[in-house]
Amino acid sequence: MIQLRLTDKTPLSPRITRFRFQHPDGAPLPVFSGGAHVMVEMQDGDILRRNAYSLISDPQDGSGYEIAVQREDQGRGGSRFMHEQAQPGMLMRLGQPVNLFGLNLTARKHLLIAGGVGITPFLGQIPELDRLGADYELRYCVRSRDEVAVDLPGAQLHVSDEGSRMDLDGVLGAQPIGTHLYVCGSARMIAAVLDRATALGWPPDALHSEEFLAPAPGEPFDVHCARSHKTLTVGAHQSMLEALEAAGIDAPWLCRGGACGQCETDVLACDGQIDHRDHWLHDDERNRKIMPCVSRFRGQLLTIDR
Amino acid sequence: MTITFNKESFRGDYSYHNSATAIRRFPFPFDRDEYMYSVNMEPHKGGRPGSVFEARFDVDEHYVAEMEDRAITLSRDPMRCQSLPHMTLAGWDVLELIMTSKAQDYPDLFELHRDGNRWRWVNRPLGIDDTFTFLDETTLPYGPMEYITRQTQGDFAVLDQREGNLWMDAGMVTSQADWSLDFDIGMNFFEWHAPVPRAAEMGIFQRALKFLLNIQQDTPARRLNWTMTVNPRLDTSPETYPEWGPEKRSLTPENLGQKQYLRVELQSFWRLPRSNGLLFPIRCYLISLQDLVTVPKWGRRFHRVIRDLPEDLATYKGFIVNRPMIVDYLSRFDDGAPTSPGIWPD
Numbered sequence: 319m320i321q322l323r324l325t326d327k328t329p330l331s332p333r334i335t336r337f338r339f340q341h342p343d344g345a346p347l348p349v350f351s352g353g354a355h356v357m358v359e360m361q362d363g364d365i366l367r368r369n370a371y372s373l374i375s376d377p378q379d380g381s382g383y384e385i386a387v388q389r390e391d392q393g394r395g396g397s398r399f400m401h402e403q404a405q406p407g408m409l410m411r412l413g414q415p416v417n418l419f420g421l422n423l424t425a426r427k428h429l430l431i432a433g434g435v436g437i438t439p440f441l442g443q444i445p446e447l448d449r450l451g452a453d454y455e456l457r458y459c460v461r462s463r464d465e466v467a468v469d470l471p472g473a474q475l476h477v478s479d480e481g482s483r484m485d486l487d488g489v490l491g492a493q494p495i496g497t498h499l500y501v502c503g504s505a506r507m508i509a510a511v512l513d514r515a516t517a518l519g520w521p522p523d524a525l526h527s528e529e530f531l532a533p534a535p536g537e538p539f540d541v542h543c544a545r546s547h548k549t550l551t552v553g554a555h556q557s558m559l560e561a562l563e564a565a566g567i568d569a570p571w572l573c574r575g576g577a578c579g580q581c582e583t584d585v586l587a588c589d590g591q592i593d594h595r596d597h598w599l600h601d602d603e604r605n606r607k608i609m610p611c612v613s614r615f616r617g618q619l620l621t622i623d624r
Numbered sequence: 625m626t627i628t629f630n631k632e633s634f635r636g637d638y639s640y641h642n643s644a645t646a647i648r649r650f651p652f653p654f655d656r657d658e659y660m661y662s663v664n665m666e667p668h669k670g671g672r673p674g675s676v677f678e679a680r681f682d683v684d685e686h687y688v689a690e691m692e693d694r695a696i697t698l699s700r701d702p703m704r705c706q707s708l709p710h711m712t713l714a715g716w717d718v719l720e721l722i723m724t725s726k727a728q729d730y731p732d733l734f735e736l737h738r739d740g741n742r743w744r745w746v747n748r749p750l751g752i753d754d755t756f757t758f759l760d761e762t763t764l765p766y767g768p769m770e771y772i773t774r775q776t777q778g779d780f781a782v783l784d785q786r787e788g789n790l791w792m793d794a795g796m797v798t799s800q801a802d803w804s805l806d807f808d809i810g811m812n813f814f815e816w817h818a819p820v821p822r823a824a825e826m827g828i829f830q831r832a833l834k835f836l837l838n839i840q841q842d843t844p845a846r847r848l849n850w851t852m853t854v855n856p857r858l859d860t861s862p863e864t865y866p867e868w869g870p871e872k873r874s875l876t877p878e879n880l881g882q883k884q885y886l887r888v889e890l891q892s893f894w895r896l897p898r899s900n901g902l903l904f905p906i907r908c909y910l911i912s913l914q915d916l917v918t919v920p921k922w923g924r925r926f927h928r929v930i931r932d933l934p935e936d937l938a939t940y941k942g943f944i945v946n947r948p949m950i951v952d953y954l955s956r957f958d959d960g961a962p963t964s965p966g967i968w969p970d
Contacts, residue, residue: 353900415897420785423711424710424784579838580838
């Protein structure tokens with residue numbers, strides 16, 4: 319983690335605000351690749367929050383990192399903290415850039431489909447595609463015009479309530495062989511796009527999506543950490559990973575959103591049912607592993623190898 | 625730090641030699657008296673002062689001669705250096721990483737001056753002083769990866785990361801332990817490791833790939849690997865096997881200490897920031913057995929490792945025909961005394 323200064327906070331739309339971070343000494347920050355995200359640490363009273371946000375600034379520009387945060391009033395509080403309490407001048411801790419949504423540079427063409435705030439990872443990729451002279455098509459879908467966070471001359475804008483919804487089958491069917499598809503938006507939109515692409519015969523390796531899950535709340539449950547000889551109760555609004563950390567049990571993590579695989583944990587015994595919510599584990603692993611960043615448990619006791 | 629660069633050759637008269645300092649800093653790869661595969665990774669964040677682990681890209685007394693040997697190999701076979709079209713950005717990543725590391729770690733040998741994208745690179749040992757435009761290939765005599773790896777010891781595999789796998793899509797490979805970039809180019813992690821015995825069944829590749837895919841920008845990793853080579857030859861490639869393969873039959877009990885070399889690879893792993901690729905440098909260190917046994921702990925331990933190595937591993941590492949003679953030689957330096965843990969000399 320590096321400590322950076324929040325130097326600018328600019329509203330982009332009624333719900334989306336851009337934040338710029340720079341090194342306190344003006345030192346350059348590590349460059350990154352388009353589609354990368356950073357983990358932002360927020361000290362919200364007694365609670366240490368960690369949320370992942372896509373980097374939206376030019377990846378080759380080390381003068382600062384920019385993210386865009388959509389306010390989620392029903393969320394766990396990270397976006398509210400950023401909108402209400404984060405102020406220019408504050409020092410905040412950010413992780414190194416990590417890319418789980420990189421461009422496949424062997425693609426003949428890149429089809430980028432963004433829904434709402436899902437435009438953010440593409441904002442880092444566009445300058446890269448422009449520099450490479452790569453062929454790309456960007457579809458930016460919003461419900462209403464006031465959701466538009468950035469004016470992108472190269473994008474085709476689809477506004478549902480103005481009747482210009484994207485013709486998904488038309489767009490997917492018109493791409494040359496060798497096109498790679500990238501989609502970022504709501505879970506529903508991602509599922510719809512991937513389902514249609516699969517039905518139309520797109521190869522699985524040409525389909526890319528990114529959705530960071532926020533750990534959803536649930537019923538409290540007990541987990542026994544065999545290696546640490548501790549039994550914990552995971553609270554209703556707490557993730558298992560957060561409960562482990564609060565108990566001083568070390569668990570590796572990277573995205574904290576069920577995508578990167580870093581916190582994968584072996585299940586030693588399970589008297590109940592695991593509620594898997596990640597995008598990482600294969601079906602055949604789900605009876606013996608759990609991703610404590612997002613997944614939960616219903617039953618008597620879960621025993622894990624931590 | 626001042627380094628006196630050896631005048632020496634890695635072919636023909638094989639005048640390669642290690643100074644007393646080079647012997648003491650040799651990366652002896654065995655931390656116990658036996659060997660089996662493991663995913664033996666550790667963070668590549670410096671190491672003992674003077675050791676090969678200290679700098680990000682170690683420069684030693686063999687630097688200039690190794691770069692001359694690389695130039696000879698490339699002039700005979702340009703396919704030792706390849707970069708698929710989508711790997712140019714990764715090539716600039718490699719150039720940037722090596723130039724910034726060397727200029728910081730060896731300021732008396734290398735200088736990098738950056739004014740925006742206008743860069744000046746000074747390499748004193750090789751007498752290079754070039755000014756070029758970063759990210760503009762037309763301003764360098766070679767592609768960026770080839771340019772900087774003609775000036776850096778060790779082989780380099782540049783891996784593209786996609787589809788949850790790593791792909792060998794670029795590289796500079798002239799000091800390899802019998803593998804071919806021209807054969808492996810475009811292969812994924814499992815394909816290029818297919819010839820390695822046992823490891824797949826042990827699940828090693830799945831674990832290693834998972835580890836590598838998760839390597840982050842600020843956390844490079846490293847491990848040691850080893851094999852055996854007759855004569856101090858960097859270019860032990862499949863392409864030139866007719867030149868060096870028969871030399872395995874030239875060992876005698878009398879010349880073995882001088883002609884049989886332990887070949888150690890310092891492998892490191894780096895996330896490349898601009899391309900999200902992975903750089904895999906494979907740095908080769910060679911030591912003759914007669915130099916190796918001047919460190920008593922290493923003589924004892926190496927005898928036990930070679931004597932007890934499973935047959936298939938000795939075959940894969942290419943010294944099965946000579947193993948009895950090597951064990952005979954090494955047994956003279958093993959008095960049966962216990963050895964201390966770890967790789968370092970006592």
